[in-house]
Amino acid sequence: MNSIENPGDIRLVNLTKKFGASYAVENINLTIPHGSYCCLLGPSGCGKTTILRMIAGHETPTSGEIHIGGEMMVGKPPVERGTAMMFQSYALFPHLSILDNVAFYLKMRGVGKDERRQKAEEMLRRVQLISLKDRMPAQLSGGQQQRVALARSLITNPKVLLLDEPLSALDEFLRLKMRGELKSLQNELGITFVHVTHTQPEAIALANMVVVMDTGRIDQADTASIIFNRPKTPYVARFMGGQNVLTGTVEGSKAGRIRLKDARGAIFEAAAGDSTPAPGSPMSFAVRRDRIKLRKSGKGKAAANEIAGVVEATEYQGSYVKVTVDLGGGVFVANLPDGDYFADPVDKGDGVIASWNTADVNILTIVDTGAAGDPYVNAGH
């Protein structure tokens, strides 16, 4: 409104969508800068697709504003928004050839047959599908269909490309290949991509902005590495995977370190941030699984940032070994480099002490309310 915005800037202001009495999206504020690759990440039903569809103009917000390139877009049809959407099913028109599918947008605009076919052929050449131009969609493989869908979207010359779970219909090999292609396409075009996914590695590999969602709200919007290394909430930590979430009560703080004690009596230390928590208040933190060291119990007593437990399972993962430790109420996972593990292997039933460095402790802004109702508590990655 006041600032000069780039054509592919997306700004969502107090965006809300209700279906009946329930909120699909609740009061979302988000700015996606022009030219970024943004992934909306969350489990199914978290509202990520609804946000995408509202940006695209296929769903009308209950309240709130959607600005693209500084222009308020609510109520405008998709073509006026400068967006193009790629559907999860690709939605290629089954009765039209590949060429006519790609030329559809031009046909709707009244472009003559020769001109639109010529432009569609150019676009198909760009996605290397020109040899298939006379085929029907049913004759194409999943990866080819996806490229046709991309070509059909890109011919509209969009400022924003919206992708709804674009890789979910592909097999593992194609998914990785298309993932790379999407990333380089975005680099090449320099337009904004908004990509909805429920797969964490996909988001981390593609996005320079990851938005983690939970039941209609944004939990955290940051760069991929911050989301992965410094999750703000227990939910984000668990959803992104690779983290252990622990909770303790603040005992006090000195020399820039907060001291916590949990219900089992274990002592934790964390670097104090800007605020000093009051003694007696609960606090949660996360530690990456691959920053954990394990030793057999009996070799020294548990000190600060050490916790004792019993090995519940070990799982060989190639480059590392995933060791699940039962803390006596609560599960803790250590991903040990295979070399370290095999130097002193532990097995099911062994008593162990897990330890980590204070620097690896990431304080969460919300106190973990525990396992109840959280399906990601024991999600293994």
Next chain:
Amino acid sequence: MAASQSYGPRPWTFYVLAALFALFVVFLYGPMIAVLVLSFQGPSASLVFPLREPSLLWFDELFNPRRVGDVVGAFNRSLPLAVMVMVLTVLISVTAGFAFRRRFKGSTAIFYMAIASLIVPGLVLSIGTLVTFRYLGLPAAWYSSALGSHLSWALPFGLLIMFAVLGRLDPSYEEAAHDLGATKWQTVKEVVVPIVFPGMIAVALFGFTLSYDEFPRSWLTVGSKNTLPLEIWTMTTNVTSPALYALGTVTTVISFIVIVAALSSIAVIQRKRSGRT
């Protein structure tokens, strides 16, 4: 395919079911074949087997009537009536199908009301239509009262087919068209109708055949001039010549042509879409 994978003899249930199916086929096609064969009966005019001196005599009798009723006239009413029912069934079923896609208030009630006319006995409906037309002071005719009562029969079928077809239509096709700048009308014309066209042919086929051979709903509603099924019925009571069989053969052949045309056009469209040209 499956048989090559099984080992040992077939179970006895196979033979029981095969015998049942054979009986079914005999009952289905036996009478039709008997009528077909006997329509070529010679001048002996025998209504029963055996076939003596095969000829086309009774087909000639049909089109140049001396003794039989007004077959050509009845056909000239039945065919346009069936075509009208077909066109209206397609138009109404398709547009109603679109309306029902986005659930509106009272849609369920309207749907059940439409379907309920399937269980109303045709003869009762025929009487009711006649009585109503009399009360309103309107003459009953094949193009008015009979058209209405035929639609009460063909429309529910058309609606059910269209609901099934549109129910399977992925809404993202319409959204994709909208996304690519198509107006509502362009979306219907360029995307939805071409995609559901095979279903529309099926609706047309039902509309045509249900009307073309409809007896109970025609009985009192056609007015003074008969449609073909009524004419055949009249003939069974007062014509005692193989011309009856010839008529049966001709009408069956017409139905058959309509069905083959409809099904093969569906097959052609689907083959084109899967790319096997």
